[in-house]
Amino acid sequence: MIKITLPDGSVREFEQGITALDIAKSISEGLARNVLSAEVNGEVIDATRSINSDATVKLLTWSDSEGKKTLWHSSAHLLAEALEALYPGIKFGIGPPIENGFYYDVDPGGRSISSEDLPAIEAKMKELAKQKNPYLRKEMAKADAIAYFTDKNDEYKIELLNDLEDGTITFYQQGDFVDLCRGPHIPDTGFIKAIKLMNVAGAYWRGDEKNKQLTRIYGITFPKSSELTEYLELLEEAKKRDHRKLGKELELFMFSEKVGQGLPMWLPKGTALRERLTDYLKKAQAATGYVQVITPHIAHKDLYVTSGHYDKYGADSFQPIRTPNEGEEFFLKPMNCPHHCEIYKNKPHSYKDLPIRLAEFGTVYRYEQSGELHGLTRVRGFTQDDAHIFCRPDQVKDEFLKVIDLVFMIFKALDFKDFTAQISLRDPENKAKYIGSDENWEKAESAIIEAAQERNLSTVIELGEAAFYGPKLDFMVKDAIGRRWQLGTIQVDYNLPERFQLEYMGADNQKHRPVMIHRAPFGSMERFVAVLIEHCAGNFPLWLTPEQAVILPISEKYNDYAKKVLEVLKNYDIRAAIDDRDERAGKKIRDAEISKTPYMLIVGEKEEQSDSVSVRKHGEGDLGEMTLELFAKQVQNEVDAQINAN
RNA sequence: GCCGAAGUAGCUCAGCUGGUAGAGCAGCUGAUUUGUAAUCAGCUGGUCGGGGGUUCGAGUCCCUUCUUCGGCUCCA
Numbered sequence: 001m002i003k004i005t006l007p008d009g010s011v012r013e014f015e016q017g018i019t020a021l022d023i024a025k026s027i028s029e030g031l032a033r034n035v036l037s038a039e040v041n042g043e044v045i046d047a048t049r050s051i052n053s054d055a056t057v058k059l060l061t062w063s064d065s066e067g068k069k070t071l072w073h074s075s076a077h078l079l080a081e082a083l084e085a086l087y088p089g090i091k092f093g094i095g096p097p098i099e100n101g102f103y104y105d106v107d108p109g110g111r112s113i114s115s116e117d118l119p120a121i122e123a124k125m126k127e128l129a130k131q132k133n134p135y136l137r138k139e140m141a142k143a144d145a146i147a148y149f150t151d152k153n154d155e156y157k158i159e160l161l162n163d164l165e166d167g168t169i170t171f172y173q174q175g176d177f178v179d180l181c182r183g184p185h186i187p188d189t190g191f192i193k194a195i196k197l198m199n200v201a202g203a204y205w206r207g208d209e210k211n212k213q214l215t216r217i218y219g220i221t222f223p224k225s226s227e228l229t230e231y232l233e234l235l236e237e238a239k240k241r242d243h244r245k246l247g248k249e250l251e252l253f254m255f256s257e258k259v260g261q262g263l264p265m266w267l268p269k270g271t272a273l274r275e276r277l278t279d280y281l282k283k284a285q286a287a288t289g290y291v292q293v294i295t296p297h298i299a300h301k302d303l304y305v306t307s308g309h310y311d312k313y314g315a316d317s318f319q320p321i322r323t324p325n326e327g328e329e330f331f332l333k334p335m336n337c338p339h340h341c342e343i344y345k346n347k348p349h350s351y352k353d354l355p356i357r358l359a360e361f362g363t364v365y366r367y368e369q370s371g372e373l374h375g376l377t378r379v380r381g382f383t384q385d386d387a388h389i390f391c392r393p394d395q396v397k398d399e400f401l402k403v404i405d406l407v408f409m410i411f412k413a414l415d416f417k418d419f420t421a422q423i424s425l426r427d428p429e430n431k432a433k434y435i436g437s438d439e440n441w442e443k444a445e446s447a448i449i450e451a452a453q454e455r456n457l458s459t460v461i462e463l464g465e466a467a468f469y470g471p472k473l474d475f476m477v478k479d480a481i482g483r484r485w486q487l488g489t490i491q492v493d494y495n496l497p498e499r500f501q502l503e504y505m506g507a508d509n510q511k512h513r514p515v516m517i518h519r520a521p522f523g524s525m526e527r528f529v530a531v532l533i534e535h536c537a538g539n540f541p542l543w544l545t546p547e548q549a550v551i552l553p554i555s556e557k558y559n560d561y562a563k564k565v566l567e568v569l570k571n572y573d574i575r576a577a578i579d580d581r582d583e584r585a586g587k588k589i590r591d592a593e594i595s596k597t598p599y600m601l602i603v604g605e606k607e608e609q610s611d612s613v614s615v616r617k618h619g620e621g622d623l624g625e626m627t628l629e630l631f632a633k634q635v636q637n638e639v640d641a642q643i644n645a646n
Numbered sequence: 647g648c649c650g651a652a653g654u655a656g657c658u659c660a661g662c663u664g665g666u667a668g669a670g671c672a673g674c675u676g677a678u679u680u681g682u683a684a685u686c687a688g689c690u691g692g693u694c695g696g697g698g699g700u701u702c703g704a705g706u707c708c709c710u711u712c713u714u715c716g717g718c719u720c721c722a
Contacts, residue, residue, distance in 0.1 A: 103717095114650070115716090201717030202649025209719050213649050216717070244715095248657085257695080257713055309722060316720090335722055369647050369720060370713095378721080467722085555679040582679080590683035604681060614682080622682055 003054040017050040021187055024059050034061045034223070036191065037070035037184045044070070046137060046184040062223050072097035074135060074174075074186045075125075075195070075221040076104045081177035082124035083217075087111060092179070093156045093205055093214050100231075101220030105203050107156065113215050118197040121217070125195050132190030133175040137183060145169040145180065156205065156214075192221045194228035237481055243533035244375040250538055250596065252529070252546075253376065262373040262380030264526060269546040272575075274525055276544050278361055280643075281385055281521065284409060288402055290359040290387055295339035297363060301329040306499055307338040318367045336362035337493070337518060340388040341500040344514075349504040354514060355391035355399055361525070362386050376530035383525045389517040390502065393440055396492065397447035399517055400473070403490050404455045407475055407521045410488075413643050414532060415541060418478035420458045422486075423448055425471050427464030434468050436494030444492045444515070445471050469495030475521075479535040487528060488521040538596050539618065543639040549576040550597045551613075552588040554604035556580070561608040565601060565628060572632040576601075593618060599635070 001013045004023060014023065020038030024031045024047070035047045039058040044066050051057070060067035076095030083090050083106060093105030106113070113121075140148070142161060149157040157180050161169065172181045174189055186192070196219060203216035222228045239245075247253045252270030259265065266274060282292065298321060304310035313334065320329035333339065340358045349356065363383045372378050389399050411419055425445050426434045434441065448471055452459045459473075466472060470492035476484050493516040496502075506512045522528035532540070542548055549569065553562040562578045569576045579588045585602060592600045601613040606625070613631055615623040626634075 112650085199716055200650070203718045204648080207719070209648065213718075215649080218717080255713090261713065307722090313722060337722085364722095366721075371647065371649095371718080372720065373714095469722095552682090554681055557679070584678095584680050584685060585682060586680090587684055588682095593683055600682080602682065606681095616682055 002051065004051070005054075005056040007058050014051075016052055019050055020045075020047040020057060020059055023057060031059065031061075035059045036061055036067040036186045036223075039066065044184055046135070046187070048134070048187050049137065049184075062227075069097040070184055070186055071191060071221060071223060072102040073181075073184075074189070075192055075219065076102040077135070077172065077174060077177065077179055077181070077185070078125050078128055078189055078192060078195075078221075079104050079121070079197070079217060079219055080106075080179060081128055081175055082121050083108075084177055085128075086121060086124055087113070089153075091154045091156055094160070095179075098218075101198065101218060103203075103216050103218045105205070105214040105216045107212070107214050113200055113217065115200055118200070118217070122195055122197045122219075125192075125197075128175060129189045129192045129195065131175065132188045134188040135185035136173045137185075138171040138173060138178075139168045140171055142166050142169050145171070148178075149180070191223055194222040194225040196220050196228055196232070234481060238483070238534075241481070241534045241537045242375075243377075243530040246533050246538040247376065247530075250546075252533070260380070261370060262368060262378070264376055264379055264381070270529070272546040273540065273544055274529060277522070277525065277528070278385070280413070281410065282359075282361075284406060285357075285359050285387070288357075288406060289355075290357040293340065293343055293358050293360050295333075295336060295343070295360060295362065297333055297365075298330040299333050299339065301331060303338045303342070304331055307341070307496060308499055309334065309338070316367055318365055332365035333362070334364050334366045336360055336364065336384065336386045337388055337496055337516070338500070341496055341502060341516075344388075344390050344502055345500065349390075349514075351392060351504055351506050351512070354504060355389050355395055357387055357389045359385075359387035376526040379526055382527070384520050385522040385525060385528075386518070386520050389519065390497075390504075390514045391517065392504070392512070393443055393515050396444050396515055396517065397451050400448055400451035400490060401454060403517075403519045403521070404451060404457060404473075407488050408455070410521050411475075411477065413541070413543070414535075415642075416477045416479075416535065420460065420476050420478075421452055422465075422474045422476060423452060423459050423461045423471070424465035424467075424474070425461060425463050426466045430464070434466065435498065436470065440494060440515070441471070448473050448490075448492070467491065469493045477531070477535075479531065480537070483534075485531045487523045487531060488519070489523060490517060490519040492517055539598075540596075541642050542598050542635065543642045545596075545598055546575070547577055547595075547597050548574050548635060549599035549601055550588075550592045550595075551576060551578045551601045551603060552585060552592065553578070553580060554585050554602065556582065558603050558605070558608055562603055565603060565613060568628050569632060572636060574632060574635050589616065599631075601631070 002016050003011050004014055005011050021032060021035055024035040037044055037060045038047050039060060040051055040055050044060065060070065062068060073096065076097065080092055080095060087108050089109055091107040093107065095102065095104035142164065146158055146161050149161065160180060169180065170182060171178055172183060172185055198218040198220060201216045202213045205211040205214055220231065250269060251267045252273065253264045253266050255264060301310060301320060317334060318332050320331050322329055343358055344356065361383050363381060365381045368378060368380055391399055426441060431438065452473065472489060472491035474486055475488040476486050478484055497513050497516050502514050503511045504514050551562045551565050553559050559580050562580065566576055566578055579592065589600055596618060598618050600616040602616060603613055607613055612625050612627045614625045615631055617623055
């Protein structure tokens with residue numbers, strides 16, 4: 001008999017060789033039907049593998065992320081089985097579980113697999129799933145494994161095998177399909193109840209663009225068909241919120257082939273929104289010791305030779321602009337920091353001056369690969385809400401605290417309630433690849449961690465993710481439908497102060513090198529607005545929305561009163577417009593609802609007589625009649641509450 | 647940049663196997679003077695992304711180029 005410790009701390013005795021599935025059965029049949037895999041002494045294994053000694057066992061189901069992974073990984077095998085049945089001789093790369101589902105990279109030989117083929121493959125998978133074929137684990141010597149795939153002519157699997165250490169290789173078989181695999185897998189294919197193949201795409205073998213491009217088939221599966229329905233609904237919702245679609249519908253921004261790809265143009269409404277964000281941040285920054293600067297859009301090549309960016313990115317940049325007579329080279333600026341370093345150098349600094357915080361809404365241009373461009377989130381010209389803080393090493397923590405506070409304030413005003421920070425530190429195994437002294441790194445890394453702790457920021461620490469020039473903290477927000485986005489960033493930089501020979505005079509009358517901190521709470525205005533649009537589905541917070549109210553006169557007769565209402569609202573700093581088209585109220589209301597205007601003010605005879613408006617709120621409906629003054633005050637209160645949401 | 651898909655009116659889309667373009671909305675004009683998600687009628691609007699080719703004839707077939715979309719690779 002062996003002792004099995006369960007997560008609740010209870011210990012039960014079982015026969016040696018028991019499986020996790022048996023343990024589940026001993027608890028309840030229902031549980032047994034839901035067990036996908038098991039964590040035994042910290043290792044995730046098949047629920048059908050025997051356990052031969054005392055162990056701590058956690059049964060993994062759909063509610064565990066490891067359980068999901070098991071189902072999806074097994075689903076990838078099921079996909080492969082279906083493909084092999086439909087496309088004999090097809091070769092397989094890898095087929096892992098991913099964040100939402102799984103994929104399999106395949107080489108269909110001379111054939112091609114397109115999205116039109118997916119329904120047939122899906123049907124085959126469903127057919128195979130119904131057979132409830134068990135996933136059987138087999139062990140094989142490496143040489144035999146290579147022989148097996150040589151026989152099958154699958155060079156990809158052979159390559160994978162060659163990279164494995166000698167010894168025993170594990171295989172899994174379900175139905176007629178055998179795959180090289182570490183596992184674990186679900187007990188049988190019958191656990192896969194709902195299947196959806198999403199799309200096909202090209203993917204390089206082993207992620208290397210020099211390698212052959214394979215066909216990647218994405219899919220997702222669920223243990224309950226209702227979950228698939230929910231998932232597809234979420235995708236629909238995401239589609240509705242797509243900032244590219246809403247940006248067009250709400251007339252926020254546009255692209256033009258003539259202007260160039262990846263170069264957004266902000267329409268009047270989008271500009272109004274963006275400027276409001278900019279003003280908000282400028283005010284907040286002015287209050288926390290930043291000074292604004294403005295630098296040109298191009299700079300001499302020498303600036304980037306000094307900064308080191310020329311060597312690193314010169315070839316991948318927009319090509320230089322040359323002066324006609326001298327032939328000097330100028331680059332469109334890809335970042336603002338080198339300019340700001342020059343501003344810092346404009347005069348000598350005392351330790352007493354520090355920190356110096358130079359802020360600029362700087363528009364930068366980067367040559368992104370054409371296939372990379374995506375709406376406002378990935379563009380070739382964008383404006384960073386940039387600032388560079390030049391400070392002493394002992395001031396890093398305090399500066400981080402201040403930036404974190406600033407970011408908190410912004411997130412609250414924009415209704416981002418769920419956010420975390422990722423702190424990227426250097427790889428302790430490979431300190432040589434980073435610039436800057438050990439002492440400074442340690443100081444900065446602990447300063448960042450302490451600052452995050454002091455502000456109760458939930459953080460994930462990633463070792464080895466730091467840039468070569470310094471550690472950083474990135475903010476990740478979760479939007480209204482649960483997607484994660486990376487927005488603001490705070491980065492320590494030891495490189496540029498060195499390269500630009502930045503200095504300050506210390507209390508010891510010696511020259512010292514300042515630390516530079518790059519920070520951008522929004523990241524870029526473009527990306528931020530894109531995320532904001534998707535977060536609020538185009539229903540912007542009242543303080544930010546381009547038009548807060550629209551006045552809808554019932555008929556032409558009340559246009560004059562509508563104008564009076566507009567004047568009063570203006571005096572209250574409320575952004576409004578009149579819809580004086582020759583249309584019925586129903587039509588005007590419909591259009592205002594579609595344009596997501598927060599308040600509709602219907603004015604007719606009774607309103608005119610009592611200096612009032614009938615208020616309808618977007619998405620909610622009729623709020624009834626109220627005096628104009630009362631409405632204006634309510635709007636003001638709502639705006640104040642949003643901006644000062646603390 | 648690479649693989650795959652797509653590009654028809656301002657927007658959303660139809661146009662079977664080639665026979666010289668169509669709807670709804672928007673816009674304009676007129677009628678209507680309207681009370682909480684579409685008043686009616688008429689009209690305008692497209693060198694079918696660009697260029698080349700095949701053909702008696704191309705939105706439709708072929709080549710090329712640009713852009714967009716889904717991925718891959720990349721992201722100072």
